[in-house]
Amino acid sequence: MPSLSQPPSIDVHDMHFSYGDACALKSITLAIPENRVTAMIGPSGCGKSTLLRCFNRMNDEIPGARVTHGSIHIGGIEIHHPSVDVVKLRRNVGMIFQKSNPFPRSIHDNVAFGLQLHGSQNRDLIAESVESALRSAALWDEVKDRLHDSALGLSGGQQQRLCIARSLAVKPRILLMDEPCSALDPIATAKIEDLVRTLKEQYTLIIVTHNMQQASRISDHTAFFYLGELIEFSDTLKLFSNPSNPLTENYIRGTFS
Amino acid sequence: MPHIFRDYDNAIRHLQEYLLTMAAVTRQNLEQAMQALLRSDIDLANTVIAADTDVDELERKVDQTGMEILVRFHPVATDLRLVIASMKISTNLERISDHAVGIAKRARKIHRSQPLQEVQWIEPLYTHAYALLRDAMDSYTNHDSALGQSLHAKDKELDRLHKQLTRTLSEQLEKPDGGSASWLHLIFIARSLERIGDLSVNIGEEVVFLESSRDIRHEHRKPTPPTQPPSP
Numbered sequence: 001m002p003s004l005s006q007p008p009s010i011d012v013h014d015m016h017f018s019y020g021d022a023c024a025l026k027s028i029t030l031a032i033p034e035n036r037v038t039a040m041i042g043p044s045g046c047g048k049s050t051l052l053r054c055f056n057r058m059n060d061e062i063p064g065a066r067v068t069h070g071s072i073h074i075g076g077i078e079i080h081h082p083s084v085d086v087v088k089l090r091r092n093v094g095m096i097f098q099k100s101n102p103f104p105r106s107i108h109d110n111v112a113f114g115l116q117l118h119g120s121q122n123r124d125l126i127a128e129s130v131e132s133a134l135r136s137a138a139l140w141d142e143v144k145d146r147l148h149d150s151a152l153g154l155s156g157g158q159q160q161r162l163c164i165a166r167s168l169a170v171k172p173r174i175l176l177m178d179e180p181c182s183a184l185d186p187i188a189t190a191k192i193e194d195l196v197r198t199l200k201e202q203y204t205l206i207i208v209t210h211n212m213q214q215a216s217r218i219s220d221h222t223a224f225f226y227l228g229e230l231i232e233f234s235d236t237l238k239l240f241s242n243p244s245n246p247l248t249e250n251y252i253r254g255t256f257s
Numbered sequence: 258m259p260h261i262f263r264d265y266d267n268a269i270r271h272l273q274e275y276l277l278t279m280a281a282v283t284r285q286n287l288e289q290a291m292q293a294l295l296r297s298d299i300d301l302a303n304t305v306i307a308a309d310t311d312v313d314e315l316e317r318k319v320d321q322t323g324m325e326i327l328v329r330f331h332p333v334a335t336d337l338r339l340v341i342a343s344m345k346i347s348t349n350l351e352r353i354s355d356h357a358v359g360i361a362k363r364a365r366k367i368h369r370s371q372p373l374q375e376v377q378w379i380e381p382l383y384t385h386a387y388a389l390l391r392d393a394m395d396s397y398t399n400h401d402s403a404l405g406q407s408l409h410a411k412d413k414e415l416d417r418l419h420k421q422l423t424r425t426l427s428e429q430l431e432k433p434d435g436g437s438a439s440w441l442h443l444i445f446i447a448r449s450l451e452r453i454g455d456l457s458v459n460i461g462e463e464v465v466f467l468e469s470s471r472d473i474r475h476e477h478r479k480p481t482p483p484t485q486p487p488s489p
Contacts, residue, residue: 256261
């Protein structure tokens with residue numbers, strides 16, 4: 001049974017976040033354990049994607065969006081400290097989006113792109129890393145004979161695994177996933193879920209999902225958000241069988257007052 | 258609190274209705290089986306034996322509805338515990354009804370072979386077993402976890418009465434002129450009532466799981482003494 005006492009990979013303390021004057025997250029305190037899958041659930045607009053995007057400072061790109069109070073530590077370092085290099089942070093904290101977004105280039109070049117961006121020039125080393133990343137993303141066997149074909153010719157599920165391979169190639173420690181299966185059929189979804197379970201041996205994974213069955217299937221811990229607040233965070237089995245908070249109970253059961 | 262999906266509410270309501278109907282028929286079967294025994298009423302015994310198929314059918318409906326809820330609505334939290342507990346309670350009710358049928362069949366045999374005045378000795382046992390079943394189902398209906406949990410202690414008294422009566426009935430059976438099969442039937446009837454108490458305790462335990470998510474099964478077992486290491 002996974003334990004919340006696992007060392008935290010991400011430590012959020014009393015964090016408030018606003019888009020301009022609109023407060024999107026209020027007093028979030030959360031310790032995400034490493035080498036575990038943590039699911040974040042809640043109704044639309046509850047702040048779960050906003051929090052996910054805080055972890056690699058993707059919200060920096062949005063004018064007026066800012067952390068107004070509190071801290072986020074990753075590996076013991078406060079990620080908003082002026083000395084933090086955002087590019088290195090994002091290398092360390094990869095992100096997979098709802099809709100797969102391969103570049104209009106070959107399968108090989110998609111995976112090699114991040115490595116080249118970070119200065120790697122050695123062709124043999126790049127080829128080795130591309131194969132390793134594609135194997136980790138459970139895509140190698142399907143694409144090994146057509147590495148130089150366009151990535152856009154892959155199926156939706158394969159494109160999403162290619163994006164995971166692209167993230168893995170730069171050797172992150174944390175993978176953020178924002179609704180990674182919402183555009184996929186059940187078989188492609190099952191492959192991604194199987195992959196998530198495998199990847200947690202080496203990475204910390206955080207997944208935002210509206211699919212509660214998916215959260216209960218693949219995560220070790222689940223956080224429930226409502227109106228910008230963290231309502232409950234516990235072992236997934238506990239949260240889905242005996243939630244502590246009535247708001248969590250109502251949401252996961254699909255009841256309304 | 259209603260679900261967003263109305264069909265979900267309807268399915269849960271059907272599940273509860275089937276279970277409560279099953280409990281009502283089971284209680285009636287037990288009452289009538291005992292009346293058949295105490296009043297030597299063969300017609301009533303036959304009614305109980307025939308009514309058991311209703312209980313079997315209701316058990317199937319509880320299972321089908323429970324499975325449908327699991328497949329279609331993926332219940333969680335209270336709903337999940339309700340489905341699991343209801344399906345397990347229905348299994349216990351079905352077995353209680355089987356015991357009632359067993360009592361009715363033995364009542365018929367006693368009446369046909371050698372009616373005994375001493376069938377009345379069974380009544381205190383029946384009163385306790387019936388109260389346990391009633392309390393078990395009341396704990397389910399009234400969401401009363403404390404009542405569900407209290408059944409184990411009450412079952413101890415039933416066990417004591419059963420042991421006492423079995424001893425008395427065995428003595429009768431062993432008498433030189435007491436070799437009637439009817440004494441043996443009474444021993445088995447007493448055993449059925451004792452089992453009905455145990456099955457009612459199981460129902461109470463399921464209610465505790467349903468209402469407070471605690472698994473209290475097997476908590477009352479005496480701890481096994483540690484085994485001695487072999488001497489060198």
